[in-house]
Amino acid sequence: MARKRKGRDISGWLIIDKPAGMTSTAVVNKVRWALEAKKAGHAGTLDPEATGLLAVALGEATKTVPYVTDAMKAYVFTVRLGQATNTDDSEGEVIAESDKRPADDEIKAALGRFVGDIMQVPPKFSAVKIDGQRAYKLARDGEDVEIAARPLWVEELVMVDRPDPDHVVLEMTCGKGGYVRSIARDLGEVLGCYGHVTELRRIWAGPFDVEDAIGLETVEELARTPELDAYLRPLEDGLGELPELKCTAEGAARLRHGNPGMVLASDVEYGEEAWASFQGRAVAVGTYKGGELHPTRVFKP
Incomplete structure (x- = not known):
């Protein structure tokens, strides 16, 4: 039986201004510790001596990492x-x-x-x-x-x-x-x-700008407090490079089970990658085909 990973089920993005002399992996580990998160990753490695924007994804937001990594x-x-x-x-x-x-x-x-x-x-x-x-x-x-x-x-x-x-x-x-x-x-x-x-x-990288980032000293100072949680940005921010499709409650339920779900009409073209939302929250990423989104990634509610 697989061991259950310890930590909080917390999802979102924490945007860090990485200091020189530290690896990107070390920054991610520090953030995960500070937020007591079960899962964390980053969208694009910076060399140890490089500084600036490092977007750290937590929980379900790690499923959106490729869209930030691939962005300008x-x-x-x-x-x-x-x-x-x-x-x-x-x-x-x-x-x-x-x-x-x-x-x-x-x-x-x-x-x-x-x-x-x-x-x-x-x-x-x-x-x-x-x-x-x-x-x-x-x-x-x-x-x-x-x-x-x-x-x-x-x-x-x-x-x-x-x-x-x-x-x-x-x-x-x-x-x-x-x-x-x-x-x-x-x-x-x-x-x-x-x-x-x-x-x-x-x-900057994709939807994220270093002017909105926080330093590691802030992460350490506010570690394991609600004040640090307040700096979290929603996982939806990582999908800013993709078109959004709104779906009905029934469509959201189908998508969450990995099935194609109906989405509302839009100007997204057949075969284009997009993400579906219900009441402002991301439900799934997938391919748009004839009024439905065929999911490739599904987000836990």
């Missing part, structure tokens, strides 16, 4: 020009240097190469799997890691500051799977001066 995201990051590292960030060893420092106009012109549909090779020190093993583990073991390029949609990449000749601050909006470290590395190669990331901050 935005980052502000600083590139150190003149140096390449083996990790493409400041945590690694410097492996190449250059005295060249491009002018602002050169940098702005080069950024256009990284906008739109591009092919990107992830960093060797990344969580990409190669023959079942993480690339970073192979790289740490001294193996020569070859990672295939993969497609990435970059909506926008702009220069926002040039604090000194050695550094440039950029802001990027991109789709799922983008590596900021790869952008810094490849930009340095295009400019002929090398480059790596020194600071990285995620400022």
Whole structure:
């Protein structure tokens, strides 16, 4: 008989402003402890030294994680020009240097190469799997890691500051799977001066914005109190990228049992993914077909 997981049946999102020097998993564990939650996860890993928005899902909200993970995201990051590292960030060893420092106009012109549909090779020190093993583990073991390029949609990449000749601050909006470290590395190669990331901050992801986030010090201060619960956002917030369909009480009952349920007429097209709500609460996510939603994920009431 399976052991019953301890904790509260609590569902929703807690939006965290992650500090540097902490893994995303450690942040999730801290939040789960503070809220005494049975289940928790996050929507998109941040490197340990990165800061900014980390959306932590609790309970039934974990079923909506893919829709936030797949959504557009935005980052502000600083590139150190003149140096390449083996990790493409400041945590690694410097492996190449250059005295060249491009002018602002050169940098702005080069950024256009990284906008739109591009092919990107992830960093060797990344969580990409190669023959079942993480690339970073192979790289740490001294193996020569070859990672295939993969497609990435970059909506926008702009220069926002040039604090000194050695550094440039950029802001990027991109789709799922983008590596900021790869952008810094490849930009340095295009400019002929090398480059790596020194600071990285995620400022928004899908429906969530870092301006609405709380710090871990608040989580620790209010741990296991109703005051921390008040910061929870509804699981429905994680479905903001999908169209909503309202359903009747009968339709909601059928959906909750995993059966197709009738939904009210809308402009959602046949075969489109959507979510159904009853009295403002999410019932299920599924595929819309001829007046019904065919559920793929069902939420406990």
